[in-house]
Amino acid sequence: MSSDPQSVAEHAQTAAQALRSAADAAQNYADQMAATAHAVSGGAIDPFIFRLAIFVLAVFVGYYVVWSVTPALHTPLMSVTNAISSVIVVGALLAVGVDLVNSEGSGWAQAFGFFALILASVNIFGGFLVTERMLAMYKKKG
Structure with missing residues (x-):
């Protein structure tokens, strides 16, 4: 990898664009899952509650992952x-x-x-x- 500032900046910009597209894809996936859960349940599951449940599950998974390192x-x-x-x-x-x-x-x-x-x-x-x-x-x- 070249160490000149222009190639480093281009590499960083490419990485930032890839991360942005991955974040957008993850957000779209979460939105689709929330909308699907809302539609399947006939409107009984609020999208906020669905996202809150994902957050709570992520906390538990993160806790067990970190303590097993x-x-x-x-x-x-x-x-x-x-x-x-x-x-x-x-x-x-x-x-x-x-x-x-x-x-x-x-x-x-x-x-x-x-x-x-x-x-x-x-x-x-x-x-x-x-x-x-x-x-x-x-x-x-x-």
């Missing part, structure tokens, strides 16, 4: 978690600044954005502390 894989996993939290911080900052774009409903967006900013910042800081502690386990005692 071996200690050797913990540091790379924390690095990925910190990267995800960094993206959440960017989104939270955008939500906090929504008042500059749209005044309707911006109070709720700012409140949730600030809450997300606090939680993601705590997650990043704690992740670095835990990662440092895990790496200290592998240092030779001298």
Whole structure:
């Protein structure tokens, strides 16, 4: 891979476009599943409840996946978690600044954005502390 800035920028832009299309496909799939569940149940399942159920299931799956990780894989996993939290911080900052774009409903967006900013910042800081502690386990005692 070439290290000139133009090829790196093109590679990053290609990766960003691929991630955006994957996110759009996942959102479309979730919307289709919610609409299908709503239609199959005759309108008895609200799409919000369906998405909430998916979120709750994801929390449980994430909990069991994280606690079954071996200690050797913990540091790379924390690095990925910190990267995800960094993206959440960017989104939270955008939500906090929504008042500059749209005044309707911006109070709720700012409140949730600030809450997300606090939680993601705590997650990043704690992740670095835990990662440092895990790496200290592998240092030779001298």
